[in-house]
Amino acid sequence: MIGPSDDERLHRALDSLGSEDPPEGFTDRVMAEVASGPHPRPAWHRRLVSLPAALGHQLFPWSKHSSEQGNSSSDSFRRAGMAGGGVIVAKKVLWGVAGLAVVVILAVVYFNGRTVDQGAQGTIGAAERYRGAQPSSVDAKPGNAQAFLQSDTFDKIVKNKDVRGLLGDAALCKLLAEDAVQEALQDQDIVALLGSPDAEAMLKGLDNEALLKGRHLAAFLAEEQAGAIKNKLTGEEKAAALKKLTDVERALVFARLGDGDQSAVIAKLSEEERASLVSKLEGGEQVATFKKLSGEAEQVGVFQKLARDQQARLVLKLDAGESAAFMAKLDGADQAALKFKLTEIDAQVAAVKKLAGADDQVVAIRKLGSEADQASVLSKLADLDQTAVIGKMSGAEKAALIVKMSGEAQLNAFKHVADAGDQAAVLGKLEPRDQAAIITRLSEVQAAAVVAKLDGFEQAMIVGRLGGMHGAALTARLSNAQQVEIKANLMRLQALLDNAALAKLVASDAGAAALRSGASALFANVQFRMAIQDPTFMSVAGKPDFEAALRNQPALQEALSKLR
């Protein structure tokens, strides 16, 4: 019978080979090759490329010959260009498209009463582009950006002053062209919501809410979604709502639920979903969630689905008695591998401790494979060493490591961060549970000094979550001006959380995705609000050719300048 000690021996033997460093300059070589070759295209590009194939056959019957050589339109075009006789076919297609462009432009110019001179310049420009540029499958197809810019629909759109203003703003165009926004604009419920008077309060809220920018948006949306999930849903419905989210989003929302809701959700998840959730959570939230799993079998099942690093990370966060009891439940091989990993971390700690200066210690810690390993080693250093090492790290670096710790180790490391501003930056990145644990265990003076360094939105979120006596005591330690600001921010935050239209938007998958993509700035824009009331604009808003036109900014701006 093979026992745990045999397994451990095998692991030690395998580990004797160690890990290998890639040859010098490896990253540079990869990046050079990556930069020199074709670049990946997002999904919208694939849609754009495949869309015009059928249309192309109707408009250009002679292209049938070339398309028979390949399955896709892009293949056929490329192959036509490479084969001897195919060159003629490709040229025919190019000149066919250029000819069509001339006809379209002339028609648009004629019907809109513009001078022939202006139109002719545009036509020549368009024809030159088709002839001069490297022929690509996109350029050669009708339905692309150029074709759209020359279409009657585009002409109608730009006749609307507000929409023209919107399209003239490159930053808004960029937002408008984002996949998530385009998908949201294809969702009739969202379009109706954005165009309805009910949305006005929401849009105003977003417009005035400078807080809802960048990283705060994710936290706000998670808060909003957690609020919606808490509301009168059964455990099954809560779990279903969470399952709709991506792994990262799910963890963000889950961390903002109360203990009761968390347990209800966990009970309805499969073993794999539980493991995925546990692996995405950080700090004390990870341990707390793991402990919520009912029964040994459930914990062992989830544990076995974690990667070895994650397993070690979790065991290190349990207290000594818990981790020994838990490890005893694992089978021989897993137990041995885990013990080996833990021994490895101990060896790393010993090696770092042996180094004389903080500079060397920081370098050694940075060389460890994962942030989790780095955090484990850092948390095991003596206080003086830890202070010195943390002092040598950048703000982002120390925050990334402290986020991965939990309990006493996390609090200890947090206290070793010298500056209140840096402490605030770390605090802002922690899970809500860890934030509360740290704030409530600092003295009121220390806590207030840190919270005072946070921005308005973060202050409101933390004070709002602490609530009751803790929240009030903390606020009382701040300056009068900060107290007033916190109160105002709490009210604004509450108003946003209570906003029915916003809740509806966040509750829909497409709406939440659009907001996450940064579309709050777009939704809050006055011109966009006007534009979404315009039926012509809305009729093309989610169309691929419009999307292509938005992404082809130089061509769009050129076309707009001709119309001005």
Place this chain on the structure above:
Amino acid sequence: MSFELGEDDDRRVVERCLGGDTAAFQTLVERYQRVLFTVAVRMLGDADQAADAAQEAFVRAYRKLQTYDRGHKFFSWLYRILVNECLNVRRARRVLEPLDAGLAAADDPHRGAERAELKANVLAALRRLSPAYREVIVLRHYGGLSYLEMAEALGVPEKTVKSRLYSARQLLGEDLFNWKRES
């Protein structure tokens, strides 16, 4: 967990690459190069071929980024590409892997004779394993993948991974330490 969904998250980096930010890919290369290279070396036994395979895996991953299913872990997907790349290399060379030749360069001359002997024995034992068994040992031990991630990377059910891993460990134990075969 950070409020920021941004820089630390592989999927966000992928989004940035797909948005045209080629330089963002360097984050992923730096994050995974060591483990990918180690896995490739263990699978192929030749440092040069391993470097080529790892490089090709990164380049292929970049060019196919749009096909990456964001419902799965990025590194599982990357490993799958690497495993395929290693299989291609192995098929192409059609000879027995000179496992120790490529790794000799990585040896530390100052290590003790005992350690060197153990290392040589382990390398030889790994070489004697069939590719399917070697893969699971390498991915589990040197890649640190969970059973599920290994299943995804190798394109086989989780059960198969577990049974292969069990058999592979058993064979290694028999080979290295004369474990007795369990009936």
